[in-house]
Amino acid sequence: MQFWKMNGAGNDFIILNNLEERLPPSAFPLLARTLCTPHRSLGADGLMVVEQAQEGADFKMLFFNSDGSLGEMCGNGARCICRYGYETGLSGPTQTVETTAGLVTGTRIDRRQYRVQLNSPTVIRLHEAPVVEGKAWPCAYVELGSPGLPHAVVPYPGLADADPQALFQLGKAMRSHPAFPKGANVNFYEPTGPDQVLEKTFERGVEDFTLACGTGTGSVVAVLTLLGQVSGQGVQVSMAGGVLTIDVARTGDRITGLWLTGPTNLVAKGEVFDEELPPSFSPCG
Numbered sequence: 001m002q003f004w005k006m007n008g009a010g011n012d013f014i015i016l017n018n019l020e021e022r023l024p025p026s027a028f029p030l031l032a033r034t035l036c037t038p039h040r041s042l043g044a045d046g047l048m049v050v051e052q053a054q055e056g057a058d059f060k061m062l063f064f065n066s067d068g069s070l071g072e073m074c075g076n077g078a079r080c081i082c083r084y085g086y087e088t089g090l091s092g093p094t095q096t097v098e099t100t101a102g103l104v105t106g107t108r109i110d111r112r113q114y115r116v117q118l119n120s121p122t123v124i125r126l127h128e129a130p131v132v133e134g135k136a137w138p139c140a141y142v143e144l145g146s147p148g149l150p151h152a153v154v155p156y157p158g159l160a161d162a163d164p165q166a167l168f169q170l171g172k173a174m175r176s177h178p179a180f181p182k183g184a185n186v187n188f189y190e191p192t193g194p195d196q197v198l199e200k201t202f203e204r205g206v207e208d209f210t211l212a213c214g215t216g217t218g219s220v221v222a223v224l225t226l227l228g229q230v231s232g233q234g235v236q237v238s239m240a241g242g243v244l245t246i247d248v249a250r251t252g253d254r255i256t257g258l259w260l261t262g263p264t265n266l267v268a269k270g271e272v273f274d275e276e277l278p279p280s281f282s283p284c285g
């Protein structure tokens with residue numbers, strides 16, 4: 001089984017081309033859980049599987065979190081898979097990728113920089129206030145695409161110096177809060193200057209903070225644009241793994257376009273031999 005290991009601003013992924021591997025879809029959750037485990041395997045935040053597109057796109061991307069759950073989309077993953085598509089000849093310098101949440105288009109800016117147009121918000125609720133341990137946390141709720149990828153957008157003054165343990169507990173509680181029936185990726189943010197935002201995201205399906213979250217930054221900037229707190233053009237979002245840039249198109253109260261730009265890193269191309277996988281996965285099985 002051939003793989004690529006890539007990351008976008010430290011949000012890391014294993015990519016398998018199922019046009020070649022021809023694994024049954026039922027294999028992917030276990031494969032994701034196994035291969036994404038750090039120390040014992042390759043380790044990653046998610047597994048992306050390249051499949052045949054149904055809708056005239058260049059290819060289809062299936063995204064599995066490290067716990068094996070299916071994610072509707074992944075912004076950093078989409079940027080990486082667009083580079084994969086370009087470098088393997090599945091697509092040209094612009095890419096059309098079918099995802100569970102809908103079509104995503106990509107553009108190669110240079111060897112390492114890729115921009116994707118994220119799925120536009122299908123739900124934006126600006127005034128949520130889930131209660132965690134007796135305290136209400138004013139926030140917004142966003143879904144990108146359909147079926148939508150869920151994001152909570154939570155202002156957190158003092159985020160840069162937040163106590164990691166307290167933030168982890170709050171992220172974990174909000175991620176599964178009954179206010180968010182699909183669960184949610186929980187994006188804590190703090191504006192740091194004009195069109196500059198600091199963000200830390202607790203991810204559903206990883207159940208921890210990741211180094212960056214592309215759809216999370218898009219959701220934060222969509223909300224801040226509607227609230228008039230950023231311009232929506234070239235908004236720089238700093239995460240632990242790097243800086244991502246978001247551009248927004250808006251018509252009145254509606255966000256009609258969201259673009260995510262940032263770096264990709266190709267770490268390795270190789271062959272999977274993980275001997276903890278069931279024999280059916282092994283070349284000698």
Ligand SMILES: N[C@H](CCC[C@H](N)C(=O)O)C(=O)O
Nearest residue numbers: 071074075076204213214215
């Ligand atoms: N890190 C990803 C989002 C993964 C979504 C996943 N955690 C889920 O909720 O299924 C991104 O760059 O957009």
